[in-house]
Amino acid sequence: MPVTLTSEVPLESLRTLVAPVGELREAIRLEGGFFATTYRVTLTDGTRVVVKTAPAATDRLLTHEHDLLRTEALVYGLGGARPDLLMPRLLHTDLTRAVVPGDVVVASHLDGVPWVDAGFGPPDEDARTRRAQSDLGALVGRLGTVTGEAFGYPQSPALQAGTWRAAFTAMVGTLLADARHWGVDVPDERIRAALARHADALDTVTAPRLVHTDLWPGNVFVEPATGEVVGIIDTERALWGDPVLDLVGADPMWDGLPDAFAAHHDLTAPHVPTRLALGHLWLSLVMTVEPAPRAYPPSDWLTGYAAANRRNLARALDELA
Missing domain, CATH: 3.30.200.20 (Phosphorylase Kinase; domain 1)
Structure with missing residues (x-):
């Protein structure tokens, strides 16, 4: 670990x-x-x-x-x-x-228990899982109704901008700089080319909306008897930007959003598939670079984690090519 x-x-x-x-x-x-x-x-x-x-x-x-x-x-x-x-x-x-x-x-202190510890079964077998997925999908929609004055990270003026294209490009550029600083080999030129190629999709995001970015089951509290979502925590990685990043954050390893979650969001609307791929590009880049400054020791866990993140980074670049 x-x-x-x-x-x-x-x-x-x-x-x-x-x-x-x-x-x-x-x-x-x-x-x-x-x-x-x-x-x-x-x-x-x-x-x-x-x-x-x-x-x-x-x-x-x-x-x-x-x-x-x-x-x-x-x-x-x-x-x-x-x-x-x-x-x-x-x-x-x-x-x-x-x-x-x-x-x-x-x-x-929130009521309930973290979803990851609730002991729910697969969604096709456990109604509580389906309830939690649906509740979380609806909550993501409500988060996106909160708007800010600038795009980017609230605590970092250097990573804020008046457009989502500028803010997202700065966010990715900073990660590429972090990769160079920590000696992490990533396809810098392909990533920059993908951003330039799909600037029009980024420009369709015209309002800086609240995005949690990290809604995995460890940060979601549920009522264990029913699966009702009763709270979310760990908003420190939130930003003002594209709401589809919360769909990416809820599916960080790109396994696919559950039907009960995706029912609340039109994933086929114009530019949304491209924005999702850009979001996965960004998140897989974060998770690829992060182990170096953290100094994670060699382990089977790290080997599998690093390989999965690099596969997702390559998949995002292929989809954006």
Whole structure:
């Protein structure tokens, strides 16, 4: 398994971080994340909150990953006015980096369990899976009704622009620069050519819409008895851009969107297949470059993961050729 950027947070630091919302009684570290460090904290009045801290090892981040928790705070704040987006409530932020080395978000604790841990069966055998897929497809549509003022990453002015073409090109260009910096061999010229060839498809995205980008089952909370989606977390990788990126993020290994999910989206509309292929190009490039700065140790897992990402990168380029 991969190494992580997470690190322990001293109890007294946690006590200080939650003080604006209550007094700490108990703290339990939540496992499963490789980027941020997250704790479930129970306050003395019985309320449970989640404390999330950004990694201190900023020299091992991709360019777009700097200051990501500021985006999480922004998106949770937007969700406060839209309960239909099913996000935790933002309770407190600490961006001073005085208590711990990174930014901190304190949010409400969601009901339900992560979909990945719910024990659902295949969709053709388990109605709960079909319900979760349908609910998530509908939620992606609601996320796209929230619009911003510029395209790109909210926390990174250098990766923002007035058009989706310019912002997306900058996002991909930064990943290519990261690949060069970390010695990751990727088909730079083919990727740039694909972007230039399909600029017209990028130009059909005219409004910067909220995109979570990372809606895999680990970030989706469900009611285990029914499959109802009750919440989504980890919005730190959100951006303002093309809503089809959420279809890509919900299918990161490009296995195919389930019918119950795809029913909420017209995947054959003009330019949508091209935008989907561009989205898979971008995400497979992220996942191809990412292991190098993370210093993942050699393993069977890494070998299979790297091969799958390179296959998807090649598939996207072939579809865009």
